[in-house]
Amino acid sequence: LYDTLGAEACTHIINQAEISLVICDKIVKVKALLDRIKETPNLRKVVLVEEPSAEIRESAASHKIDLISFSELEALGEQKPQEPKPCKPDDLCVLCYTSGTTGLPKGAMLTHKGTMATVVAAAAILKPGGIDISPEDTLISYLPLAHSYERLLECYCVLNGARIGFFQGDVKLLMDDIKELQPTLFPSVPRLLNRVYDKVMTQLNEGSSIKRKLFNMAIASKENELKKSIIRNDSLWDKVVFKKIQAGLGGKVKLITTGSAPLSPKVLHFLRCVVGCPVVEGYGQTESHAICSVTLVGDPDTGNVGPPLPCCQIKLADVEEMNYYAKDDKGEVCIKGPNVFLGYYRDQAKTDEALDKDGWLHTGDIGQWLENGTLKIIDRKKNIFKLAQGEYIAPEKIENVYVRSQLVAQVFVHGESLKSSLVGVVVPDPDVLPNWAKTKLNLTQSMEELCSNADVKKEILADMTKYGKAGGLHSFEQVKDIFLYPELFSVENGLLTPTFKAKRHELKVMFKPQIDEMYKNLA
Ligand SMILES: *[C@@H]1O[C@H](CO)[C@@H](O)[C@H](O)[C@H]1NC(C)=O
Ligand SMILES: *[C@@H]1O[C@H](CO)[C@@H](O)[C@H](O)[C@H]1NC(C)=O
Numbered sequence: 001l002y003d004t005l006g007a008e009a010c011t012h013i014i015n016q017a018e019i020s021l022v023i024c025d026k027i028v029k030v031k032a033l034l035d036r037i038k039e040t041p042n043l044r045k046v047v048l049v050e051e052p053s054a055e056i057r058e059s060a061a062s063h064k065i066d067l068i069s070f071s072e073l074e075a076l077g078e079q080k081p082q083e084p085k086p087c088k089p090d091d092l093c094v095l096c097y098t099s100g101t102t103g104l105p106k107g108a109m110l111t112h113k114g115t116m117a118t119v120v121a122a123a124a125i126l127k128p129g130g131i132d133i134s135p136e137d138t139l140i141s142y143l144p145l146a147h148s149y150e151r152l153l154e155c156y157c158v159l160n161g162a163r164i165g166f167f168q169g170d171v172k173l174l175m176d177d178i179k180e181l182q183p184t185l186f187p188s189v190p191r192l193l194n195r196v197y198d199k200v201m202t203q204l205n206e207g208s209s210i211k212r213k214l215f216n217m218a219i220a221s222k223e224n225e226l227k228k229s230i231i232r233n234d235s236l237w238d239k240v241v242f243k244k245i246q247a248g249l250g251g252k253v254k255l256i257t258t259g260s261a262p263l264s265p266k267v268l269h270f271l272r273c274v275v276g277c278p279v280v281e282g283y284g285q286t287e288s289h290a291i292c293s294v295t296l297v298g299d300p301d302t303g304n305v306g307p308p309l310p311c312c313q314i315k316l317a318d319v320e321e322m323n324y325y326a327k328d329d330k331g332e333v334c335i336k337g338p339n340v341f342l343g344y345y346r347d348q349a350k351t352d353e354a355l356d357k358d359g360w361l362h363t364g365d366i367g368q369w370l371e372n373g374t375l376k377i378i379d380r381k382k383n384i385f386k387l388a389q390g391e392y393i394a395p396e397k398i399e400n401v402y403v404r405s406q407l408v409a410q411v412f413v414h415g416e417s418l419k420s421s422l423v424g425v426v427v428p429d430p431d432v433l434p435n436w437a438k439t440k441l442n443l444t445q446s447m448e449e450l451c452s453n454a455d456v457k458k459e460i461l462a463d464m465t466k467y468g469k470a471g472g473l474h475s476f477e478q479v480k481d482i483f484l485y486p487e488l489f490s491v492e493n494g495l496l497t498p499t500f501k502a503k504r505h506e507l508k509v510m511f512k513p514q515i516d517e518m519y520k521n522l523a
């Protein structure tokens with residue numbers, strides 16, 4: 001149960017999966033469970049890793065919840081040892097709840113067979129690239145334990161006897177933990193790598209011009225080596241220029257993996273140059289046990305997600321409405337193999353949407369085959385995308401909230417997978433705006449003039465944010481900047497379909513300069 005899922009989602013999961021025992025790390029989490037205990041009648045036991053206080057024990061008892069500490073649990077186990085019950089390949093291994101796009105989280109049914117297939121297949125792809133792990137290796141664990149990508153990496157370690165070091169629980173202190181642990185395996189999410197990149201760049205820009213020159217020469221030399229698939233951390237440049245950055249990651253990293261959302265090519269390329277170890281990118285989703293393809297170690301390119309894992313087949317299916325055809329090596333990415341999930345727990349309708357009758361998982365991503373058999377992700381089928389931090393965004397849902405503001409006649413919400421925030425193009429209501437501007441801001445101007453007025457923009461954005469909050473939008477779903485456009489989107493000006501749906505592609509093209517400008521100011 002992730003913290004970020006929210007109370008309603010946690011209750012839903014506990015009830016749907018009929019969970020009777022929950023393990024909590026901290027007392028506050030137990031409190032949160034007890035606060036909603038009436039809504040979760042199946043819940044009987046709570047195991048607390050932190051030492052329980054007298055107060056929380058009492059509170060649990062008053063709610064008829066059996067609270068024990070983790071050490072008590074271990075003592076119980078010692079008293080009553082059980083025979084191991086080996087699983088079979090097709091047994092359910094985990095219900096991995098995925099937050100998806102809208103509505104409540106869905107429980108992806110993942111099997112033991114699928115977990116093993118994915119781990120072994122990923123290892124088989126890494127091995128020819130010189131990546132093989134042993135008990136000498138250490139993984140730094142800081143992603144949510146319930147995340148499929150984290151689970152995959154941990155299985156990879158356990159299977160090979162490698163060590164797993166858990167961070168202290170505060171991302172702000174992660175870099176300290178890394179220095180202490182000196183991990184050899186560093187899983188990453190784009191957000192974190194972006195921060196590493198920004199930090200290095202800021203320091204560089206504040207430094208002397210000689211330093212910058214040296215740095216650029218070092219990067220250029222590394223780029224040349226990368227093109228020849230040479231990855232090393234013992235060149236002169238590593239010793240002179242990149243040593244500090246490598247030491248910041250503990251000094252022993254031999255593999256960086258990234259997944260969960262696309263990493264910007266600029267950052268990926270930069271990292272490959274400075275860290276002196278392979279940086280591979282995985283592609284997939286919870287429904288395919290986190291990955292179905294991984295880039296090859298040594299591929300200097302940043303535009304592909306690698307070949308299919310040896311445990312699955314990938315095909316591209318026609319998407320006529322978007323002009324993508326398999327005959328052109330383009331289409332929706334579909335996956336089949338042991339790593340594909342069994343379906344969503346107790347949700348046949350959603351299962352049928354994701355899995356077709358022949359067992360292909362339809363991902364909703366549009367892919368393209370490159371000549372050498374690697375896959376490139378080029379688009380999204382549904383109107384749903386991920387932001388840089390990995391959150392799903394359904395723009396239409398957000399637009400429907402914003403139009404509740406009287407000032408807003410129409411709105412187009414836009415986001416990009418390499419950015420961490422959303423922006424919007426707003427057409428203010430021509431029947432409301434002039435009067436409102438007069439009373440509120442003492443402005444008597446035309447729609448055009450009002451739309452280019454910074455105060456008007458500020459007020460409209462504030463009003464939208466207010467409605468967004470009231471409408472239950474998460475803060476990452478709120479637009480961070482808007483552009484005001486005085487003319488309604490219409491069928492005539494080509495921005496609406498004959499059934500009055502927004503032509504998102506046309507809107508994106510038309511407002512590209514404004515969107516770029518907004519992102520420039522947000523960066
Ligand atoms: C350099 O790479 C080697 C081999 O992967 C590794 O053992 C060593 O710790 C690395 N050194 C640094 C400073 O990252
Ligand atoms: C595959 O082809 C792409 C596009 O030509 C290239 O950039 C990439 O480096 C190649 N990857 C491999 C592993 O050959």
Ligand SMILES: *[C@@H]1O[C@H](CO)[C@@H](O)[C@H](O)[C@H]1NC(C)=O
Pocket residue numbers: 442
């Ligand atoms: C409104 O604006 C007009 C013209 O700019 C000005 O003369 C007037 O004093 C303003 N009224 C208020 C209440 O600020």
